[in-house]
Amino acid sequence: MASSHGAPPVFNNKVIAWIDHRLPIFSYVEKEYHTFPTPRNFNYFWNFGAIATVMLVLMIATGVVLATNYTPHVTMAFDSVERIMRDVPSGWLIRYMHMTGASFFFAAVYVHIFRGLYYGSYKAPRELLWILGVVILLLMMATAFMGYVLPWGQMSFWGATVITNLFSAIPVVGDSIVTWLWGGFAVDNPTLNRFFALHYLLPFIIVAVVALHVVALHIHGSNNPLGIDPKGPQDTVPFHPYYTMKDGFGVICFLIVYAIFVFFYPNALGEPVNYVPANPLVTPNEIVPEWYLLPFYAILRAVPDKLGGVLCMFGAIAVLFVVPWLDTSRVRSCTFRPIYKWFVFLLVADVIMLGICGAHPPEGWYVPLSRIGTIYYFFHFIILLPVLGKIERPLPLPPSIADAVLKKKVA
Amino acid sequence: MASSTIPSGAHGDPTRRDFLMVATGAMAAVGAIATAWPFINNLNPAADTLALSSIEVNVKPIAVGQAITVKWRGRPVFIRHRTPEDIKEAESVKLSELPDPETDTARVTDSAKKVRPEWLIVVGVCTHLGCVPLGTKQGDPRGEYNGWFCPCHGSQYDTSGRIRKGPAPANLAVPSYLFTSDTLVKIG
Numbered sequence: 001m002a003s004s005h006g007a008p009p010v011f012n013n014k015v016i017a018w019i020d021h022r023l024p025i026f027s028y029v030e031k032e033y034h035t036f037p038t039p040r041n042f043n044y045f046w047n048f049g050a051i052a053t054v055m056l057v058l059m060i061a062t063g064v065v066l067a068t069n070y071t072p073h074v075t076m077a078f079d080s081v082e083r084i085m086r087d088v089p090s091g092w093l094i095r096y097m098h099m100t101g102a103s104f105f106f107a108a109v110y111v112h113i114f115r116g117l118y119y120g121s122y123k124a125p126r127e128l129l130w131i132l133g134v135v136i137l138l139l140m141m142a143t144a145f146m147g148y149v150l151p152w153g154q155m156s157f158w159g160a161t162v163i164t165n166l167f168s169a170i171p172v173v174g175d176s177i178v179t180w181l182w183g184g185f186a187v188d189n190p191t192l193n194r195f196f197a198l199h200y201l202l203p204f205i206i207v208a209v210v211a212l213h214v215v216a217l218h219i220h221g222s223n224n225p226l227g228i229d230p231k232g233p234q235d236t237v238p239f240h241p242y243y244t245m246k247d248g249f250g251v252i253c254f255l256i257v258y259a260i261f262v263f264f265y266p267n268a269l270g271e272p273v274n275y276v277p278a279n280p281l282v283t284p285n286e287i288v289p290e291w292y293l294l295p296f297y298a299i300l301r302a303v304p305d306k307l308g309g310v311l312c313m314f315g316a317i318a319v320l321f322v323v324p325w326l327d328t329s330r331v332r333s334c335t336f337r338p339i340y341k342w343f344v345f346l347l348v349a350d351v352i353m354l355g356i357c358g359a360h361p362p363e364g365w366y367v368p369l370s371r372i373g374t375i376y377y378f379f380h381f382i383i384l385l386p387v388l389g390k391i392e393r394p395l396p397l398p399p400s401i402a403d404a405v406l407k408k409k410v411a
Numbered sequence: 412m413a414s415s416t417i418p419s420g421a422h423g424d425p426t427r428r429d430f431l432m433v434a435t436g437a438m439a440a441v442g443a444i445a446t447a448w449p450f451i452n453n454l455n456p457a458a459d460t461l462a463l464s465s466i467e468v469n470v471k472p473i474a475v476g477q478a479i480t481v482k483w484r485g486r487p488v489f490i491r492h493r494t495p496e497d498i499k500e501a502e503s504v505k506l507s508e509l510p511d512p513e514t515d516t517a518r519v520t521d522s523a524k525k526v527r528p529e530w531l532i533v534v535g536v537c538t539h540l541g542c543v544p545l546g547t548k549q550g551d552p553r554g555e556y557n558g559w560f561c562p563c564h565g566s567q568y569d570t571s572g573r574i575r576k577g578p579a580p581a582n583l584a585v586p587s588y589l590f591t592s593d594t595l596v597k598i599g
């Protein structure tokens with residue numbers, strides 16, 4: 001789609017024309033963000049890519065500023081964060097923006113992923129686009145996990161201990177791998193140092209993968225709520241001003257909610273225990289990760305076997321890589337999949353239930369619930385997705401986007 | 412493998428050029444691995460971290476039935492002065508009942524092969540995912556087997572620090588230690 005539109009732009013400004021002739025950045029922006037033909041029927045779910053991008057930039061900006069006052073040493077890390085909170089000008093704001101920003105970044109990305117699942121955005125020709133998205137999710141998880149270790153509170157230390165110990169489940173070489181990850185015999189100063197270095201590095205790798213993600217997106221253009229390809233100019237509008245405005249509006253609404261949390265409930269999403277300095281000799285009563293990792297933590301604990309639990313936890317993300325090939329239905333959008341649609345909602349409910357299980361100690365009802373949740377999660381992807389695509393009878397697709405949109409207007 | 416512009420030997424035999432290609436490629440691979448090694452190795456424990464690896468503890472103040480926690484290599488080590496009942500309990504279990512079979516005697520032998528059943532010394536790190544089990548401090552829950560109880564996911568250890576119940580796969584590790592006198596023990 002991207003390459004189907006008119007002649008290269010002509011720039012009146014001599015300087016811009018001179019630069020563009022040598023390095024066509026202005027043509028690029030013009031082509032990809034101005035005239036770029038975009039389906040005319042986006043709903044608000046299509047805002048979350050732009051929102052996630054804004055959050056990524058915000059995380060890097062606040063992170064770099066935090067790093068100018070942060071000290072990655074076991075005896076000083078906790079105090080340096082407290083100093084940022086109390087003594088450094090605007091330090092409290094920057095830190096709360098970074099802390100709350102991580103939660104909102106994940107929230108945006110999870111909505112973005114739901115959008116992809118519901119509207120079948122992973123189907124041909126967008127498989128690689130989807131896979132790059134899953135890579136971004138993995139990198140985000142690693143980044144957030146290592147960031148959470150930096151303030152060196154009790155939950156930082158014990159979260160790091162439990163998660164790095166997962167690798168000891170690997171047969172034969174597990175223990176050597178864990179020692180190698182730690183750079184010692186326990187989570188300690190070498191671990192904190194390397195986590196800081198990697199926490200600084202990974203967001204920039206995320207930026208690079210996001211760039212590839214966007215390049216892949218612009219080859220075939222966006223999917224849309226109907227899941228059918230645009231067939232001509234009547235089905236699309238130029239990206240600017242239509243979607244720059246709509247994305248701008250969505251970003252502002254999202255940032256308002258974010259700001260409410262930053263200013264009024266900055267600790268609502270965190271664990272109070274992390275304001276207790278790390279103590280390697282005392283485990284807190286309960287170890288829970290940040291909310292955005294809870295469903296995966298529940299899967300880890302649902303399996304009574306150590307290695308099995310670790311494999312299922314990583315498998316829960318790995319299975320997303322092959323979703324484009326597991327789904328056998330030719331219809332993209334759930335709007336036209338009367339049965340599968342409900343199963344997508346059921347999957348969302350299942351993941352929320354797993355999240356609740358992950359937040360509670362594995363006792364009583366939470367044990368069977370997390371097991372049922374885990375089994376259902378894998379059942380959805382591995383069995384339901386391929387089988388339902390074969391037996392479900394989709395609703396008739398509209399002849400074109402314009403047709404569907406204009407009909408709705410009349411009705 | 413040879414591309415079509417390069418003449419191949421008679422009957423499709425590999426040419427000298429094929430050989431050079433493979434040999435060069437192999438050398439490049441070896442070089443890449445050799446170069447990667449220092450980067451990987453760099454993350455292993457440093458000499459000073461390794462040097463911290465032994466401590467000496469005076470066990471005289473620990474009364475029978477009591478236990479203490481000391482820090483060794485950044486992690487807790489439990490030293491328990493066991494009661495005769497503790498010892499009897501640990502020795503009387505059948506090995507076939509243990510998920511990770513090991514005799515009690517083997518766990519209370521120091522590196523000079525001297526057996527001291529009254530002293531149990533174990534690394535206080537749950538073999539499941541690394542929490543510190545409860546049971547060392549007076550008043551801590553000790554679990555059903557009167558040893559240690561891990562609050563994280565409910566593993567239970569006996570009076571010999573062996574795993575009896577729960578998700579942990581192995582017994583609490585016994586560090587290498589040596590009683591240099593009746594009251595002084597060197598750990599590590």
Ligand code: HEM
Pocket residue numbers: 056059060061062063064065066067070081095098099102105140143144145147148149150151199200202203204206270
């Ligand atoms: C993908 C983007 C990023 C994510 C998801 C992320 C996530 C996090 C999280 C969850 C924390 C712990 C917050 C707390 O509880 O205190 C944290 C801390 C920190 N991050 Fe990031 N971060 C990102 C980018 C960056 C970047 C680019 C830097 C630049 C160096 C940075 C520097 C820091 C520092 C210095 C801390 C410790 C201070 C503190 O705990 O508030 N972060 N990060």
Ligand code: FES
Pocket residue numbers: 537538539540541542561562563564565566577578579
């Ligand atoms: S860490 Fe002890 S039971 Fe999981």
